[in-house]
Amino acid sequence: MGMSGRSRNRLALLSTVLLALIIAVMAVKEMLVKRPQQLYVTSSGAVDMCLSCHTEEKLDRAHDVEMIGCSPCHLGNPLAITKEEAHQEMVVNPGDLRIVDKTCSVEGCHPADVHKVKNSLMATNRGILGTLLFYWGESDSQNTDLTVEELIASGHNSFALDYYRKLCGTCHLWKQKNDIPDAPDFFNEKGGGCSACHFLIPETEIKAAESLVADTASEEEKAKKIHPHITAKVDQNNCIRCHNRSGRIGLSYIGIFESEGYGTPYEKGGMTRNQLPGARFYLEIADDIHHNKGMQCIDCHTRNEIMGDGTSYAHYEEQLEISCEVCHSTNPGTTRKNNVLNNLAGTNETPLLKGKIDGVMRPLRPPRPGVCDFSPHKRVSCEACHSTWVPQCYGCHVKQDQRGKHLDKLSLKETAGLWEEGRSYIRYEKPMLGIWENEVVIVTPGCQDMVTVVGKDGKDSGGFNRFTMAAINPHTTQKKGRECVDCHASPKTVGLGEGTIYQQDGKLAFRSMSRGIETSSGRTVPLDAWVDIEGEQLQHGSRPNVRPFNKKELQKILQVGLCAGCHDSYQDPLWTNYTADMACPVTTQAKGRKNETSKK
Structure with a gap:
């Protein structure tokens, strides 16, 4: 049955009215759109309408918005004129390694660097992962090809990896900034790929704004949210944001020692104000002489060390290319990978090192003749003598409770365990020494793990102990080296631990102050004992070729200690013709007088 003429007319009228309403709504909506008064074109010739709203962002000259705009870094739609359309597929952090191929790495920006960064140890964490898997018995080698990127993509897990994911998983460049809701700022500021190093954190925004806008910036300008300052002059605070746990080299460099949790010295009846994020108390000790002279981390460490050189290394010593001798030698300036320092200045007669941030020229002094080239110390590394303290964190008590859940920092999901x-x-005094290959180096407790597992029934369901001493350059260099007796007469320094050395039946013996700790896996060795007086190794070394002094070396070192208390100068004639069987004339005469007295 067909539609009547009247019905068709009504339908046509209704359609016309509806169409008119739609057109009216669209017209009103279009009228309400705030249109830019001009077309915004960067000095490079690109249209970027983001600049119609973002008119006050002030960046460094290399990333000047008037030259490159916003969208080359933050993506989005640069042709849109509304916020909703412009912000579609926009990224807040262009340095995030997940999207950096579309931002920092594009042709004309930094195409060669992203590959290097993604293969650097700070991105892969191969050293941490390989060592953990080896220490905890899940691998036969410390070398692994496993990376953080692979863990994120695959979700691969194990007992050791679960520990890494939940307690260590915030210390790598794949971590996204502000990815953990309600977490302290300290955690959320970490990571961010390229941005981890190359932008100034919020605490320094005002300083950055003043340096870029004007020294006389108004209070209104200071109160505004400032775009982070992107810089190649990486400040040490960005380094310390990560390097403040484990070896704690960032904190040590500036003279901060994370102390026990007592909160001393007390202030007006309360805890000390000297606290790091996470309520970690600290003491102020002697800072590294390089820091004391105003040097930043990047003044010593090279671009390839920090960002990587494109090779995925298994351990830090493979990526590292500087040493003390690179600057302090008769021919300074060339790294162990045969690269010339790009901040070397001066002449062959007066070599200088230019500060990469402050521009200050600092003289490079050669080793002191007659001291640093002292023949008996030819195996002693610079830091073994000139680093007078090192953080020593003894006894790592680790427990997994299978009844609870914990946030996986890689997947950002709570999982069982x-x-x-x-x-x-924790202590700092008398750094322990050991041998790495054929060099005397400083060692400190690497991971003295005492692991306990609590099952779903709430009962102890297993565990293990695994103690390791790790070689370290503590970044606590002082101008004056350690006293002779600090090494040659200290049982702790030579690896025996705190205690007393004495003679028994004509042989050296040692009585430790510690008896170890009783654990579910048995009693441990004394935490500060790496070796016994007979040269038997009691704890592992952090590398296959890192070991304590053997029996012969211990005897030679301690024998010298009998003389070093009095003969404490390298120029002392005694050391010219010293032999281990030399008799001390003072003690010999005293013994003779004692014998004569007893005869009378």
Whole structure:
């Protein structure tokens, strides 16, 4: 049955009215759109309408918005004139390694660097992962090809990796900034790929704004949210944001020692104000002489060390290319990878090192003749003598409770297995020495793991102990080296631990102050004992060729200690013709007088 003429007319009228309403709504909506008064074109010739709203962002000259705009870094739609359309597929952090191929790495920007960064140890964490898997018995080698990127993509997990994911998974460049809701700022500021190093954190925004806008910036300008200052002059604070746990070299460099949790010295009846993020108390000790002279981390460490050179290394010593001798030698300036320092200045007679941030020229002094080239110390590394303290975190108590859940820092999901961690005690004095290949170096507790597993029934369901001493350059260099007796007469320094050395039946013996700790896996060795007086190794070394002094070396070192208390100068004639069987004339005469007295 067909539609009547009247019905068709009504339908046509209704359609016309509806169309008119739609047109009216669209017209009103179009009228309400705030249109830019001009077409914004960057000095490079690109249209970027982002600049119609973002008119006050002030960046460094290399990233000047008037030259490159916003969209080359933040993506989005540069031709849109509304916020909603412009911000579609926009990224807040262009340095995020997940999208950096579309931002920092494009042709004309930094195409060669992203490959290097993604293969650097700070991105892969191969050293941490390989060592952890080896220490905890899940691998036969410390070398692994496993990376953080692979863990994120695959979700691969194990007992050791679960520990890494939940307690260590915030210390790598793949971590996204502000990815953990309600977490302290300290955690959310970490990571961010390229941005981890190359932008100034919010605490320094005002300083950055003043340096870029004017020294007389108004209070209104200071109160506005400032775009982070992107810089190649990486400040040490960005380094310390990551390098403040484990070896703690960032903190040590500036003279901060994370102390016990007592909160001393007390202030007006309360805890000390000297606290790091996470309520970690600290003491102020002697900072590294390079820091004391105003040097930043990047003044010593090279671009390829920090960002990587494109090779995926297994351990830090493979990526590292500087040493003390690179600057302090008779022919300074060339790294162990045969690269010339780009901040070397001066002449062959007066070599200088130019500060990469402050521009200050600092003289490079050669080693002191007659001291640093002292023949018996030819195996002693610079830091073994000139680093007078090192953080020593003894006893890592680790517990996994299978009844609870914990946030996986890589997947950002809570999964079964709640981890807790604590230490026995922490010290800084008398850095211990050992051998790495054929060099005397400083060692410190690497991971003295005492692992306990609590099952779903709440009962102890297993665990293990694994103690390791790790070689380290503590970044606490002082102008004056350690006293002779600090090494030659200290049982702790030579690896025996705190205690007393004495003679028994004509042989050296040692009585330790510690008896170890009783754990579910048995009693441990004394935490500060790496070797016994007979030269038997009690704890592992952090590398296959890192070991304590053997029996012969211990005897030679301690024998010298009998003389070093009095003969404490390298120029002392005694050391010219010293032999281990030399008799001390003072003690010999004293013994003779004692014998004569007893005869009378």
